[in-house]
Amino acid sequence: MQIIDARAEDFADVFDRVVNARRESEQNVSRDVAEIIAKVRAHGDKALSELTMKLDGHHFASEEDWKVPAWRCERAYDELDGELRDALNLAADRIRAYHEAQKPGPRDYTDDAGVRLGHRWGPVDAAGIYVPGGRAAYPSSLLMNAIPARVAGVDRLVAVTPTPKGEINPLVLAAAHIAGIDEIWRIGGAQAIAALAYGTDRIASVDVITGPGNAWVAEAKRQVFGTVGIDMIAGPSEILVIADEHNDPAWIAADLLSQAEHDPSSQSILITDSQDFAAQVEDQVDVQAAMLATGKTARAAWDAHGAIIVVETLDDAMPLANRLAAEHVELAVADPEALFAQLRHAGSVFLGRMVPEAVGDYVAGPNHVLPTGRRARFSSGLSVLDFMKRTSFIEAGADALAAIGPAAIALAEAEGLPAHAQSIRLRLK
Amino acid sequence: MQIIDARAEDFADVFDRVVNARRESEQNVSRDVAEIIAKVRAHGDKALSELTMKLDGHHFASEEDWKVPAWRCERAYDELDGELRDALNLAADRIRAYHEAQKPGPRDYTDDAGVRLGHRWGPVDAAGIYVPGGRAAYPSSLLMNAIPARVAGVDRLVAVTPTPKGEINPLVLAAAHIAGIDEIWRIGGAQAIAALAYGTDRIASVDVITGPGNAWVAEAKRQVFGTVGIDMIAGPSEILVIADEHNDPAWIAADLLSQAEHDPSSQSILITDSQDFAAQVEDQVDVQAAMLATGKTARAAWDAHGAIIVVETLDDAMPLANRLAAEHVELAVADPEALFAQLRHAGSVFLGRMVPEAVGDYVAGPNHVLPTGRRARFSSGLSVLDFMKRTSFIEAGADALAAIGPAAIALAEAEGLPAHAQSIRLRLK
Structure with a gap:
């Protein structure tokens, strides 16, 4: 951790180093991943079976070794501790409500030239969600990926998750039950992404793949x-807290630690206008970290x-x-709006103390799948739009075509595309 | 060209082959592209200079060899034939009007639990547009990429275009003047994409890159x-015309040829319910193709x-x-709405005769940058949204936190993230 004084002479350089520090794996896995994808495309289920034995130590002896049956998800849900079940349901309900209102509307209008224009939105037919195994198998992440797809109207929702040595996280199964996942395949890594993209005999291909994963999964998605x-390539999590001295330093320390505990490459940054408060937070981080x-x-x-x-x-x-264009930005001040108005790049903002x-x-x-690693400069959190696409349309009668057609003919001729021009000219006769 | 009878016994197989036919280059350029990108990252402008000399035969002797000055664009515009200038302006005005209405709005509401939620959209700071050189240097394409970026509110708009042996298309410069491009760099290929993504001493990096290109450009973007x-990876253009026998076969033949003339790998498909009409269109394609x-x-x-x-x-x-999920679909019938209602996957639809x-x-x-190669299953035409991103926000007082906080604590504990739980617990005391 470094304490940086923005009034110091070398601040610009020091801050540049913070902004440009690489926290993402520079591992070059692209050739390995290309080989795995080629294997799955060529040999389908057989390749999946071999790779899963080799990489996850999981053997496909029966159908249930391939695919988690729905009753197992239902049972996992039923066996949940009551408080936890209520919490998952509250989360699902609130995620659903927020994303319902995200559904985009159609446009349909006729302009001054008499041309009818507009668009319609529709869902993709099938979506695949990657759910990491092991430490990062978060039921909340499954909900955040699956519910927007369901809200979008996706008909077939498929999850893939590695089950190392056969182990499955029951919380993830319970979340899959709540989200109404249609199929859960016990595969992971680049091989799972390949199966979703290209299909195998058992697993039909999907149209969109989302969800977090390690370097192999990210490269396979690319x-x-x-x-x-x-969805966007995801990197390590990060938080930027902007706080004045009127905050409880223990609260702010806990917020910084809540990102730091995700992964050793997570980043937590506090910006404050008080040297004293900075020191208090630093102390509190030390105290709390020791007890976590x-x-x-x-x-x-x-x-x-x-x-x-x-x-x-x-x-x-x-x-x-x-x-910094951080994934999460807390504005822990009495009047966060004034600061928020100046914030151009952030994944999600938390207003107030x-x-x-x-x-x-x-x-x-709101979705917790958010752009990391300065990607909030150009990308957004996961949304219903990631599972939908837009079709534009154009309609014109003879008069409207007479109004705009000649310009199109001139441009087509200039671009050396005479059949384009001809298709309009014939109709103008 | 093949004539296919949908009532034939082997139709399913024949149609599968049409759907799955590869028209895109399977060229494996990924290693070449990776090398070019690494070169530009390591050596910046020097690498650009060498690669441009080697690949485009263009030498950067002076500043103007690097960058087209604004006065050249203005002069190209002034020297345009009057009809063509009007046509380009009409196109720009209509594209601008359509995309203005695409700008997404903010959300800001407080729900039953007392939690304030919403999102804001903002533009990216800088966008880069790839403009192919040579045969595919289309001024219309520059307008279709640049205008949505301008409408989105992008501050810095950069174009890159190869100028083989120094040659520049004056129509493209005129279009750049109309669209208000801020910088035009005379570089192309994977090296231009690398320069835009990572920046060099001369060329500042951008946040989003769009625009069509060859296999190297597409792989570099990936x-x-x-x-x-x-934006989406683009493949060869395609059209699907659905037409009954009440159309003029010459019109439909011209429409099919207007896609076919783009590139030898373009695809034109007619579906009709009349054998006679099919034969007439086939004849007309032969007649018209011979004159083009x-x-x-x-x-x-x-x-x-x-x-x-x-x-x-x-x-x-x-x-x-x-x-087929085609890029362009014409519904050349008297009542196109009934068919349009059944169309789930298409880039853009043309209603009526x-x-x-x-x-x-x-x-x-509407934008002419549209998903090709069955990508309309999951992607949309270029839009203002490609140059913007969304920031979500959350605000809650003590009561709202008391309502939803305990559920978050339960979930954080279950996921093994105690600092997450602690950051809420401290505030609930």
Whole structure:
């Protein structure tokens, strides 16, 4: 962790290094992934079976080794602790409500030239969701990916998840029951992405693949992009907290640690206008990290990537925030609107002192799949739109064609496309 | 070209082959592209200079060899033939009007639990547009890429275009003047994509890259995806015409040829319910192709990839259309709405007998950058949204946090993330 004084002479350079620090794996797995994809395309289920035995230690002896039956999800749901079941349902209901209102509408109008124009939106036919196995098997993540797809109207919703040595997370199964997943295949890695993109005898291909994964999964998604749609490439999580001295330092420390505990490459940054408050938060991070079950991970992330930046005024924080374009931004001040108005790039924003980022991870409603690694400069959180597509349309009668057709003929001729011109000219006669 | 009878016994197989036929280059350029990108990242402008000399035969002797000055664009515009200038302006005005109405709105509401939720949209800071050189240097394409970016509110709009042996298309410069491009760099290929994504001393990086290109450009866009945003991977153009016998066969033949003349790998398909009409269109294609300046290309595409499918009724055409998920679909019938209601996957639809697809290429208003190669199953035409991103936000007071916080604590504990739970618990005390 470094404490950085924004008034120091070398601040621009120091801050540049924070912005440009690489936290993502630079592992070059593209050739390995290309080989795995080629294998699955060539040998289908046989390749899946071999790769799953080799990489996950899971053997497909029976149908249930391939695919989790619906009754297992229902049973996992029924066996949940009551409080947890209610919490998952509350989360699902709130996510559903938020995403319902995201559904885009059609357009249909006739302009001054008499041309009818517009668009319609429709869902993709089938979507695949990657659910990591092991430590990162989060039921909340399944809900955040599956519910927008369902709300979009996707007919067939498929999950893939590795089950190392056969182990499945019952919480994930319960979440799959709530979200109404149609198929759960016990495959993971690049081979699962290949199966979803190209299909095998058992597994029909899908149109869109979303969901988090390791470097192999991310590279596989990149390689099948264009054959199917994918969501944004995801990197390690991050939070930027902008806070004045009127906050409880313990609260802010907990918020910083809540990102740090995800992964050793997570990043937590505090920008404040008070040197004293900075020191208090630093102390609180140390105190709390020592008591956390996830303290080792949190400590590693905070030590390697954490930062506290002290600025003259909080307005000075906003250009820095726009450079960082962080996944999560907390504006822990009495009047967050004034700062929010200056924030151009962020995945999700938490306004005021009472909303820690963790609320957004689970139950607030907006999606927790958000752009990381400065990608909020150009991309958005997962939404219903990721599972839909738009068809534009054009209609014109003879008069409307007479109004705009000659210009199209002139342009087609100039571009050397005479059949284009001819298709209009014939109709104008 | 093949004539296919949908009532034949082997139709399912024959149609499968049409749907799955590969028209896109299977060239494996990924290693070449990776090398070019690595070169540009390591050596910046020097690499650009060397690659441009080697690949385009263009030498950067002066500043103007690097970058087209604004006065050249203005002069190209002033020197345009008057009719053509008016046509380009009409196209730009209509594209602008259509895309203005695409701008998404904010959301801001407080739900029953007292949680304030919503989102804001904002433009990316900078966008780069690839403009192919040579035969495919279309001014209309520059307008279709640049105007949505401008409408989105993008501050810095950069074009890159190869100028083989120094040659620039004056129509493209005139279009750049109309669209208000801020910088035009005379570079192309994977090296231009790398420069836009990573920046060099001369060329500042951008946030989003769009625009058509060859296999190298497409692969480069795929490789920089995630560092910047990109539009959909584009393949050869295609049209599906669904027409009854009450059409003029010459009109429909011209429409089929207007796609075929783009490229030998373009595809034109007619589905009709009349055997006689099918034969008449086939004859007309032969007659017109023989008279076209682009006849050789059109003939090659039609012979290799063209098809006429005869169905029992036009309703039978619609499941086939949904399998094809074509870039352009013409519904050349008296009542196109009934068929349109059954069409789930298409890039853009042309309703009725009087709108040939070419109108949509230039002056109708909707974008002509559309999903090809069955990608309309999951992707949409270029729009203002490609140059914008959404930030969600959450605000809650003590009561709202008390209502939803405990569920988040339960989920965080279950997922093994105690700092998440703690950040909420501290605020509930």
